[in-house]
Amino acid sequence: MAGVSEAGKPQQTMADFGFFSAVRLVRPFFRRYRLRLLVGLLALLAVDFLQLVIPRIIKGAVDLLASGAASETLLVDKALLILLVAAGIAVSRFLWRYLVLGFSRLLERDLRDWLFSHLLRLDYPFFQKKPVGEIMALATNDLAAVQLAGGMGLVAAADACIMSLAALACMAYISLPLTLLTLLPMPLLALLTRVLSRRIHKGFTRVQHQFSKLTEFARSTIANIHLFKAYGRTAAQIRGFDYLGRAYVRDNVRLAAVHGTLFPLAGLVGNLSLFLVLFFGGRLVIVQKISIGDFVAFVSYLYMLTWPMMAIGWVANLFQRGVTSLGRINEVLIARPQLVGPEAPLAPPAAVGEIEVRNLDFGYEGQERPVLQNINFQIKAGEFVGVVGKTGSGKSTLCNILARLYPVAGEAFFWGGVDVNQLDLAAVRSSIAYVPQEVVLFSRSIAANIAFGKPSASQAEIEEAAAICGIHDEIMAFADGYQTMVGEKGVKLSGGQRQRIALARAVLLKRSVVIIDDSLSAVDMETEQAIIQALARYFVNRTCIVVSHRIAPLKNADSILVMADGAVVAQGRHGELMARNSFYATICRQQRVDLSHGEEGHHA
Ligand SMILES: Nc1ncnc2c1ncn2[C@@H]1O[C@H](COP(=O)(O)OP(=O)(O)O)[C@@H](O)[C@H]1O
Numbered sequence: 207m208a209g210v211s212e213a214g215k216p217q218q219t220m221a222d223f224g225f226f227s228a229v230r231l232v233r234p235f236f237r238r239y240r241l242r243l244l245v246g247l248l249a250l251l252a253v254d255f256l257q258l259v260i261p262r263i264i265k266g267a268v269d270l271l272a273s274g275a276a277s278e279t280l281l282v283d284k285a286l287l288i289l290l291v292a293a294g295i296a297v298s299r300f301l302w303r304y305l306v307l308g309f310s311r312l313l314e315r316d317l318r319d320w321l322f323s324h325l326l327r328l329d330y331p332f333f334q335k336k337p338v339g340e341i342m343a344l345a346t347n348d349l350a351a352v353q354l355a356g357g358m359g360l361v362a363a364a365d366a367c368i369m370s371l372a373a374l375a376c377m378a379y380i381s382l383p384l385t386l387l388t389l390l391p392m393p394l395l396a397l398l399t400r401v402l403s404r405r406i407h408k409g410f411t412r413v414q415h416q417f418s419k420l421t422e423f424a425r426s427t428i429a430n431i432h433l434f435k436a437y438g439r440t441a442a443q444i445r446g447f448d449y450l451g452r453a454y455v456r457d458n459v460r461l462a463a464v465h466g467t468l469f470p471l472a473g474l475v476g477n478l479s480l481f482l483v484l485f486f487g488g489r490l491v492i493v494q495k496i497s498i499g500d501f502v503a504f505v506s507y508l509y510m511l512t513w514p515m516m517a518i519g520w521v522a523n524l525f526q527r528g529v530t531s532l533g534r535i536n537e538v539l540i541a542r543p544q545l546v547g548p549e550a551p552l553a554p555p556a557a558v559g560e561i562e563v564r565n566l567d568f569g570y571e572g573q574e575r576p577v578l579q580n581i582n583f584q585i586k587a588g589e590f591v592g593v594v595g596k597t598g599s600g601k602s603t604l605c606n607i608l609a610r611l612y613p614v615a616g617e618a619f620f621w622g623g624v625d626v627n628q629l630d631l632a633a634v635r636s637s638i639a640y641v642p643q644e645v646v647l648f649s650r651s652i653a654a655n656i657a658f659g660k661p662s663a664s665q666a667e668i669e670e671a672a673a674i675c676g677i678h679d680e681i682m683a684f685a686d687g688y689q690t691m692v693g694e695k696g697v698k699l700s701g702g703q704r705q706r707i708a709l710a711r712a713v714l715l716k717r718s719v720v721i722i723d724d725s726l727s728a729v730d731m732e733t734e735q736a737i738i739q740a741l742a743r744y745f746v747n748r749t750c751i752v753v754s755h756r757i758a759p760l761k762n763a764d765s766i767l768v769m770a771d772g773a774v775v776a777q778g779r780h781g782e783l784m785a786r787n788s789f790y791a792t793i794c795r796q797q798r799v800d801l802s803h804g805e806e807g808h809h810a
């Protein structure tokens with residue numbers, strides 16, 4: 207699919223995203239399907255041309271009848287001609303519908319692909335700011351509006367232009383003064399359209415915004431339904447949903463009211479013209495300037511002009527919606543990942559797994575106080591490092607940074623002695639296996655969940671990883687073993703089972719750096735200790751950073767970082783910290799950690 211590389215240029219600022227910005231954005235897609243569009247518009251042209259022929263045939267017939275020269279055969283000829291023209295119209299109409307409306311679907315698909323692939327290139331922080339429901343609304347409602355504008359809108363605009371020009375030409379051919387007369391009310395229409403379309407734009411922005419709120423509300427409720435039930439909040443959610451639904455309807459009705467004035471007003475202007483034609487055109491017939499046939503044909507043409515006039519309002523509305531929606535999509539398209547590797551990355555360092563953090567400060571966007579302050583530590587390749595600290599002390603934030611999910615300033619994070627910003631992002635990530643604190647399992651088999659990072663993994667590899675994480679026997683106890691499907695969000699598994707499967711997913715990758723963020727919190731203490739012991743063999747020659755709220759599993763670590771309030775307040779081995787750090791000693795006492803064997807590292 208060429209959609210991604212050949213996509214258009216998003217407008218770089220959010221302000222004033224107008225018609226021309228929209229055109230720039232979608233131009234490449236129009237170019238891609240130009241043949242289809244060309245043939246489709248030609249078919250449209252044919253329909254319009256053939257439609258214009260009909261009044262001429264009628265004029266011939268009327269003039270024949272009026273002059274008394276009509277014979278049965280002549281009339282049959284005219285009737286047959288009309289049938290032929292009608293058949294031509296039918297075929298051409300099918301063609302343009304098929305081609306141009308098909309184009310609008312292709313445009314929609316390409317934009318959707320572009321949006322999706324762009325979203326996947328954005329950083330993790332972006333998604334913490336943008337609710338999923340809002341993104342879903344972009345991919346549904348907004349793309350639908352663009353599709354309508356690019357399909358029916360385009361057709362109606364082209365049709366209105368062709369029809370009005372052609373009808374005007376035919377009318378002018380009959381009588382130029384009469385034609386000019388009928389055009390008198392037109393500027394009025396243009397003015398009306400301009401004023402109203404601005405209000406339509408505003409109204410539509412509001413409607414789309416309401417819709418994304420509604421979508422997000424429904425998503426977050428359904429995704430967390432157990433919580434709403436447990437807390438007896440379902441009735442409140444239903445009321446909340448109803449409230450948002452009402453707001454959506456209210457804004458929609460307001461929009462319809464604005465939109466609704468456009469149509470009748472356009473119709474009124476058309477009828478104003480008809481009034482002029484009947485009055486002045488009739489007089490031209492009386493003074494025999496034009497024939498009755500001409501008069502009838504003229505009125506037919508005027509009717510043909512009424513539709514384009516009405517279409518102006520409709521098309522303006524469709525385009526407004528399309529442009530508004532494209533503007534919302536553009537907002538996402540101009541978002542750039544902050545975390546990108548350098549243009550010319552340095553060669554990967556020899557000492558993979560050697561990590562140094564120097565004077566690192568880090569704050570989340572929009573927060574005043576930095577979450578991490580002046581963090582300093584060094585980890586040698588192959589070390590087992592524990593991280594302890596109260597909740598909120600910044601352990602997970604540190605893990606996210608070490609796993610390269612958040613950008614860091616230069617000269618703060620070194621990877622094998624090299625500033626990590628100088629290295630290829632994908633290369634760094636591919637030497638890390640990260641187990642985030644919050645477990646995510648997919649609705650697939652257990653095997654597929656474990657092999658997530660390496661879908662080509664063999665059954666033996668999967669089982670080995672599971673065994674290391676102490677979950678193999680439990681998986682085998684399921685009737686379907688490794689093929690057991692994990693239910694939507696893994697409801698069939700216990701918290702501890704889910705955590706160990708998530709751990710096995712990382713273990714399977716055999717990466718040189720392993721980051722485990724409190725991933726065994728839901729298993730009992732003995733099991734955690736047993737798993738960490740089983741992992742010890744696996745940890746040899748790998749740099750392992752293990753966050754745990756329990757100290758016991760970290761007793762054998764080469765080094766333990768003690769975090770408090772966003773800072774590393776102490777670092778050392780278990781025994782040293784017990785002796786030196788009262789904060790650490792207090793935690794140990796609370797957890798009744800056996801003080802006897804603290805000194806040996808895990809290699810011992
Ligand atoms: N995505 C986020 N946006 C803003 N603040 C955050 C985010 N994640 C965590 N924090 C804040 O950062 C601090 C440290 O959180 P965290 O790293 O999760 O601590 P820990 O893992 O030690 O419990 C907390 O005060 C928390 O409120």
Ligand SMILES: [Mg+2]
Pocket residue numbers: 598601602603643724
């Ligand atoms: Mg945490």
